[in-house]
Amino acid sequence: MFIGHYGPAAAVAGKQIKLWHGFVAVQVLDILWAPFVLADIEQIRIVENFTQSNHFDLYHMPYTHSLPAALIWSTLGGLAFIAMKPSAGRRGGIIIGLLIFSHWLLDFIMHKPDLLLWYGGPKVGLGLWDNRPVTMIMEIGFLLAGMLIYLRATTANGKWGRIAPAMLVLTLVGAQITANFGPPPPSVNDAAQTALIAFGVAALIAFWCDQTRQSRQ
């Protein structure tokens, strides 16, 4: 999954958990995955139309996308958040941990069986990526549902408070359509770098939203 990951982040954003915190959290596994691929610690290969929705055979991702790894990164991420933002408290740490883990659950729905259940165990994935219309509905639907909850939980400080979330949604939907309908990337490294840039841009626009809107509570 790609932009659909941001739905849960937007749904819980408000006072303690900023939108940009959630936007980083839900992509932690992929933010780690990209440098792991660049360093050849994890491996993918580009196979044109490997699924209806993308061109990636994600055949070796034990350190970021296995179930045990996802649980460990979620725990560490939650603890790191408490350490960096003590005011968010234990509750904030748990929410961030759950957001990090939500990535694995949504990947499980979309991916072909490439997610290790345990080391030496089977690989799982329901494979919805093989249906492009359903993929688009899931990705955009999750994002929009989360953003609607965010818009209701917060209020705009002037016109930029309305423009920023609209820009965020338009940018993400544009990125999703490019990813699902575009040609295969020229190389694996190119794909990993593009992913990192996309996560960075999304987090930056989310940060902008945080500056232009405030919690209703």
Ligand SMILES: [Zn+2]
């Ligand atoms: Zn992932």
